Amino acid sequence: GEFLFHAGEAPSGMYIIDAGRVEVFVPVEGGESKVLAELGPNDTVGEMAVLDDVTRSASARAAVETETRFLEREELLRLLERRPAIALGFIREFIHRMRAINRRYFDEIVQAERLATVGRFTRTIVHDFKNPLATIRWTSELASAEGTPAAARQTSHERILREVERMQTMLHELIEFTRPGGQKPDLDRK
DSSP states (O other): OOEEEOTTOOOOEEEEEEESOEEEEEEOGGGOEEEEEEEOTTOEESHHHHHHTSOOSSEEEESSSOEEEEEEHHHHHHHHHHOHHHHHHHHHHHHHHHHHHHHHHHHHHHHHHHHHHHHHTHHHHHHHHHHHHHHHHHHHHHHHSTTOOHHHHHHHHHHHHHHHHHHHHHHHHHHHHHSTTOOOOOTTOO
C-alpha cells in the first residue's frame, strides 16, 4: 500500500523493482482507481515522467511487500546519454506497455458496448418473453380445465415445454452475449 509517487508530482527519478509487485493506476469517477499496469521484479516505474519532463500522469504503489531501488532523474539522464542501448530498451518497454494498455482498453470498450447493446434490446427481450408466457398461461388453463380430453392435455403439455425451452434458449443467448467474446443473440426469433 505504500506509494512510490502520486499523479501530479514532479518526476524526481524512477524506481527499479527488485522484488514484489507495483500497481500503476489513475483515479476514475466515484473515487475509485483504474489499474493501468502491474509491474514486478526487473521492471521499472516512473521513468516516463522523467523522460518527457512533465508531472506524473499516474500514481504507483506497492501491491504487496516490495523492494525497489531509486535512480535519481539526473543520474538516469546521464546514463541514457552514455548508453543509447538502454534508451532503446526503454522505448521497447514503453511500446510493450502501451500495447498491453490498448488491448485492455479495447477489451473493456467491447464489453461496455455489449452491455449497452443488451440495454438497448431490453424492451425487445421483454416483448419476446411476453409471447411464450402468454402461450404458457392459456395452454395451462386449457389443460387444467374441467373436461379437457387427455389428448388436449398432452398437446398442451408439449406446447408448454416448447415455450419454456424457447425462453431458456433466449436467456442462454443473452448470458453468452454479455460475456467477453460472446455471440450476438437471435432477437428475430418467431
